[in-house]
Amino acid sequence: MIQSFNKINQIKGEISFSGDKSISHRALLISSLAEGKSRIKNLSDNDDVKATIKCLQDLGIEIDSNGEEVAVNGRGFKGYQKPPNQLNASNSGTTARLLAGILSAQNFESVISGELSLSSRPMNRIVEPLTLMGGVVKSIHGKLPLHIYPSDKLNSITYEMPIASAQVKSAILLAGLHLDSESRVIESRQTRNHTETFLNLNVIKEEGKIISSVSKKNYPHAKDYFIPGDVSSAMYFIVLTLVAEKSELLIKDVSLNPTRIKGLSLLKKMGGNIQIEFTGESNKELFGNVLVKSSYLSNVKIDPKIIPLIIDEIPILAVSGVFAEGAFEIRDAGELRVKESDRIKSLISNFRLLGLEVEEYTDGFRISGEVKKTVKPFNSYEDHRVAMAFAILSCLLEDGGKVEGFESVSKSNPDFLQQLKSISS
Numbered sequence: 001m002i003q004s005f006n007k008i009n010q011i012k013g014e015i016s017f018s019g020d021k022s023i024s025h026r027a028l029l030i031s032s033l034a035e036g037k038s039r040i041k042n043l044s045d046n047d048d049v050k051a052t053i054k055c056l057q058d059l060g061i062e063i064d065s066n067g068e069e070v071a072v073n074g075r076g077f078k079g080y081q082k083p084p085n086q087l088n089a090s091n092s093g094t095t096a097r098l099l100a101g102i103l104s105a106q107n108f109e110s111v112i113s114g115e116l117s118l119s120s121r122p123m124n125r126i127v128e129p130l131t132l133m134g135g136v137v138k139s140i141h142g143k144l145p146l147h148i149y150p151s152d153k154l155n156s157i158t159y160e161m162p163i164a165s166a167q168v169k170s171a172i173l174l175a176g177l178h179l180d181s182e183s184r185v186i187e188s189r190q191t192r193n194h195t196e197t198f199l200n201l202n203v204i205k206e207e208g209k210i211i212s213s214v215s216k217k218n219y220p221h222a223k224d225y226f227i228p229g230d231v232s233s234a235m236y237f238i239v240l241t242l243v244a245e246k247s248e249l250l251i252k253d254v255s256l257n258p259t260r261i262k263g264l265s266l267l268k269k270m271g272g273n274i275q276i277e278f279t280g281e282s283n284k285e286l287f288g289n290v291l292v293k294s295s296y297l298s299n300v301k302i303d304p305k306i307i308p309l310i311i312d313e314i315p316i317l318a319v320s321g322v323f324a325e326g327a328f329e330i331r332d333a334g335e336l337r338v339k340e341s342d343r344i345k346s347l348i349s350n351f352r353l354l355g356l357e358v359e360e361y362t363d364g365f366r367i368s369g370e371v372k373k374t375v376k377p378f379n380s381y382e383d384h385r386v387a388m389a390f391a392i393l394s395c396l397l398e399d400g401g402k403v404e405g406f407e408s409v410s411k412s413n414p415d416f417l418q419q420l421k422s423i424s425s
């Protein structure tokens with residue numbers, strides 16, 4: 001589907017977002033493990049989170065919604081039932097990888113499969129550590145489907161992460177949650193910490209490394225959760241407000257977890273008028289309000305250390321860079337190549353349509369020059385974040401623009417178009 005966007009003159013108003021995608025997955029998975037009923041408010045309603053719900057239902061977990069909140073009837077330690085069929089993670093990497101960690105500690109055989117885009121993404125990154133733990137997880141060519149068999153030799157490990165990935169870290173922690181002895185994951189670059197927060201894990205910093213420990217002692221109990229709004233979804237509207245003229249937007253009850261707001265800090269460094277107000281916390285997850293006003297932006301050097309913490313925001317940060325003074329350059333971000341699309345390729349081919357000067361590196365890209373008129377539609381490459389980034393860019397072009405394959409936005413934010421309409425004139 002091709003979606004057209006007209007130039008937006010002004011952004012004004014207030015907006016809130018449905019629950020953060022990463023936190024929603026974890027709330028569901030962890031509630032399914034705890035014995036008894038957990039209630040979740042503001043759970044995300046996107047396709048990825050729906051995939052987690054469906055997999056858990058196939059594992060015998062009752063999940064009901066009354067429109068207000070979602071109730072998960074967890075079955076307790078090793079209480080999942082053998083699924084009647086393959087578990088379909090759809091296109092959700094978080095579903096496949098986190099669930100693989102849990103399933104490697106269960107007493108039955110299971111298979112995780114997925115749709116086309118997820119089936120081309122790397123799975124060896126979880127197969128290797130889970131195998132080191134004594135798990136029996138098999139994949140052909142390191143891709144889905146994953147065949148997971150019961151193991152009587154599951155053991156704890158200390159694992160130093162070779163790549164910065166919260167999904168890999170979480171898979172190991174969720175497997176380790178089923179063991180009496182302590183497993184430790186060591187990160188040299190910090191990644192989002194929702195799994196650690198949910199399980200109340202002991203996390204220490206030692207010689208610049210972050211060490212998270214887990215064992216059966218951390219096994220969860222049923223709880224009530226409020227999921228703060230998705231800050232990664234909010235970033236598109238934040239950039240739009242900053243670049244549009246005479247604009248102001250208040251975002252309410254959005255996640256302000258420190259491992260998720262480095263994109264906001266970067267925009268502030270670029271000159272963005274962004275005020276952050278912390279208003280509360282739910283299960284140690286901070287949230288609050290963000291007030292954004294039109295600003296003059298200049299590109300700055302991006303510290304490689306923060307790349308894992310802004311990895312999902314790079315498409316929209318690159319769009320902000322196009323409207324900022326100077327060149328936008330991102331390095332040390334090779335992980336972009338294994339997201340829903342090869343985001344380095346997807347972004348640069350769209351930026352080229354605008355007549356920008358673009359340089360491609362194995363681990364990033366550089367964009368400079370003036371935006372020229374584009375007659376061709378941008379391509380989403382079936383990647384929700386590419387679709388939303390170029391929707392925002394289109395709204396900032398004199399003649400507007402079009403995005404092909406725009407339906408992919410439902411992966412993370414099915415409300416995007418309606419939200420855009422509600423704040424723009």
Ligand code: S3P
Nearest residue numbers: 022094164165166167168311312
């Ligand atoms: C996620 C972690 C990130 C991120 C993804 C969600 C998570 O992936 O890109 O959208 O919920 O743990 P990696 O940890 O693999 O980089």
